[in-house]
Amino acid sequence: MxxxxxxxxxxxxxxxxxxxxxxxxxxxxxxxxxxxxxxxxxxxxxxxxxxxxxxxxxxxxxxxxxxxxxxxxxxxxxxxxxxxxxxxxxxxxxxxxxxxxxxxxxxEEEIDQSPMLRVRQPKTQRQLVPIFQDEDTKKLLDTCEGKDFVHVRDKAIIRLLSNTGARLSEAANLQLDDVDLSLDTVRYRGKGGKDRRVRLGPKTARAVSRYVRARSRHKGFGLPHLWLAVRGAQPLTGNGIKLMLKRRGLRAGVDGVHAHRWRHTYAHEWKLAGGDTGDLMLVLGWTSDDMPRHYGASAAAERAQQVQARMGIGERV
Incomplete structure (x- = not known):
């Protein structure tokens, strides 16, 4: 810093x-x-x-x-x-x-009153964040085919974001010790210093395991950070992951690729499967009840349309 x-x-x-x-x-x-x-x-x-x-x-x-x-x-x-x-x-x-x-x-007691006291917050229009379809994620993963370090690393990152709905900062700040491949779990350090352990699915655990093996042969293997840059002994930062996702998106022909879309998608899939909101908050590291509503807004509209089509209101006559 x-x-x-x-x-x-x-x-x-x-x-x-x-x-x-x-x-x-x-x-x-x-x-x-x-x-x-x-x-x-x-x-x-x-x-x-x-x-x-x-x-x-x-x-x-x-x-x-x-x-x-x-x-x-x-x-x-x-x-x-x-x-x-x-x-x-x-x-x-x-x-x-x-x-x-x-x-x-x-x-600091440098000023008697904050100049922000009567400054109004800018009004913003809440836009629905589109969720990822499975085929979108598959297209991104298809660009990672290959056994060289960068492909193995990027596939593990994409699978991790898709499988766990982690924040970009949480995924980027992972340490090697946060990964437990005997239990197939990772420990995220969330906002406010709140740690949580999340289970990995079989495909994600396999991708992370393969990356860890490739990492052991990398020049930066002695660093504590999980994700390493391709060149030199240095970590891959959150901004580096953001740029990687953008490049993969362009190559795959998928627009608007960023980590938070998988977080929205995770909330959507969870609710669509009838998952409990309280459990979702634990898995995604939320403490406010407002977050499930915010992250589920895009998905809620889609679920409502599915219910509407199933009920067939106005179509029975």
Whole structure:
């Protein structure tokens, strides 16, 4: 994370860089996951760069220190995010900045009141995430045919995501010790430091086992990380997995390939088979009742259509 932090703070005024460094230390002491820390810090760094950017008509103190940021500055940044990115991205930045200025207010006592206090959250339109069909996953797996390291590794990753519905960060952060091939299980470290052990299906367990054997002959075999990059003795990061899935999707002719689609698909298949919602929450590492509804939204529409066709309302006359 230190390398990422250096990139995020590069070119920022000294006060902004110092505050972000201190905030990162505070987040690490609170055992926040690395992905959460990065997203939080990225939002604050983007705000700092926006305030110091060329589009600012006149210099102001907020460009030099986050302690001078006002509600007007945040609202302008938020509107810019909506225009140049999307409302969903702006909402994520809003939530991250809430945490940053809360830290400045409560922990550091640098400001008396957060500038986020009366900034409205951007309204977003919830889009249904399409689920993966079995043939889509098969097309991706077909691109991994071969015995060389990259094909064996990528097949194991795709099967793991499909078979367990793991978050990208959970799959990417797996350590070699998290895999128990005697019981065919993996241990995921979820949000909030909550561990859970998930059983692997036979095909997934076989793919992971083959990868572990190939990994033992790789230059980076001594690293604790489960997934290794092709070249050199270094781990495969979450971003590396994301790019791999994108490449495999293009090669297979499958649009929109990302890890979270398998998570939505897992929830859909579970509910379609009549699985218990409480058990689903345990398997996927959820603590909020809202999550099954959110992840099942796309699938719920499909299930409703299946029920509608079966009932034949209006077709009996």
């Amino acid at each position: 230190n390398r990422d932090l250096a990139k995020l703070t590069m070119g920022l005024p000294q006060a902004w860089a110092t505050f972000l460094t201190d905030w990162d230390r505070s987040l690490r002491s609170g055992n926040y996951p690395s992905t959460t820390r990065y997203n939080y810090l990225l939002a604050a760094a983007q705000l700092g760069r926006y305030l110091a950017g060329d589009h600012q008509r006149e210099p102001h103190e907020a460009a030099l220190t986050p302690a001078a940021v006002t509600r007007r500055h945040v609202e302008a940044f938020q509107a810019w995010m909506i225009e140049t990115r999307s409302p969903a991205t702006a909402l994520n930045k809003h939530k991250a900045l809430q945490q940053f200025f809360k830290w400045l207010t409560v922990d």
